[in-house]
Amino acid sequence: MSTSASAPSTSRREQILKEAARLFADRGFHGVGVDEIGAAVGISGPGLYRHFAGKDAMLAELLVGISGQLLTGGKRRVAEADGAPEVVLDSLIEGHIDFALDDRPLITLHDRELDRLRDSDRKLVRQLQRQYVELWVAAVREVYPELIEAEARASVHAVFGLLNSTPHLGRPGALPGRDAMAALLHRLARGAFTAAAATATA
Amino acid sequence: MSTSASAPSTSRREQILKEAARLFADRGFHGVGVDEIGAAVGISGPGLYRHFAGKDAMLAELLVGISGQLLTGGKRRVAEADGAPEVVLDSLIEGHIDFALDDRPLITLHDRELDRLRDSDRKLVRQLQRQYVELWVAAVREVYPELIEAEARASVHAVFGLLNSTPHLGRPGALPGRDAMAALLHRLARGAFTAAAATATA
């Protein structure tokens, strides 16, 4: 994982990635120039090419990183909560919410800029995303066996949309605080699944 | 207004807007060239400038149109179902689902490319969106009075994310058909609200 050691040069790369993520999320991949990204980390323009092969490479690393993190975290949670279906699902939901609330720009990029990738990268990201979805589908179907595959899959996608909606919220204080927001999102997600199963295919 | 009469030349403009919406949704505003848009309607490149002041104007017209349609439809539904809170909410949900399922590109643009607008247009679109949200918040709070304002607002945003998730789905047949999908989304949305209210602020 990225927290491997106190690696020194890693700092700059990660700083760049962080700022690039924010900018990409705000204005879109094509809407951001390399000069802006450079400026955001205190160096100017082409200096970035000492750290990345190009703008595309930054986006690729971001998206692969996000998908990988989500999948890894999801697998870990499934393994840790072994045996208890409800616990597994709640843990997945909790993990996704944490990610959505703490890394807003990344979550935004994740389902917005996938198509700007080179074919090979896009294929990799899609594969990671698919595995993550399958993790959820399996967990959901354990808790709600009455859901057929297609319903479960569609519901999972929809709940992702629900959880990922956080970035689209007006800044100030007309909203619950972080913890209350997390709790609310959790309830919303669980309630959605429950309702999906309620009269499913009936 | 645009729906004034059986105006003939309207056809071209609307055809252009439709193709532009599809392209913008697929590859992002900055990712599409005017030549591509032109090619999509059989004319080439700068011919578009006979119909629109520029690329920005197309996006502006699309976004204003979408927000306006949503708001207008929402207001109409609220008025028609006058008096019965549950009916109002269900009607709003149904209307939004129809829109999300039938005009995928527009729904995508709606919450993705807002920041590419001129200040005045963006302000207008945001105002229309805000009114639409308020419509929902009011309807939700009528059905679930135990929800406080902030919770209701956040829940509405989240449910929008849920309903708008349709575009992000793999093309083929691993998913329910249109009507089944609409029913499923409706259940998911209602279930989410119900769960939000269940132990709200308790």
Added chain:
DNA sequence: GGGCCGTGTTAACGATGATTAACGTGGCGG
């Protein structure tokens, strides 16, 4: 203490892309 490497800098270069200019053409009202 000299050279190499990591990290930057600024000045081209080349492509792309939005917009405008200059120019056609077919239909239609007078």
Added chain:
DNA sequence: CCGCCACGTTAATCATCGTTAACACGGCCC
């Protein structure tokens, strides 16, 4: 018929942007 107007076309313009070149400099290993 004539000319105007809606609608297009292609060629030129001008800015922007990603990327590369050429050059600088501080630290660290030997």
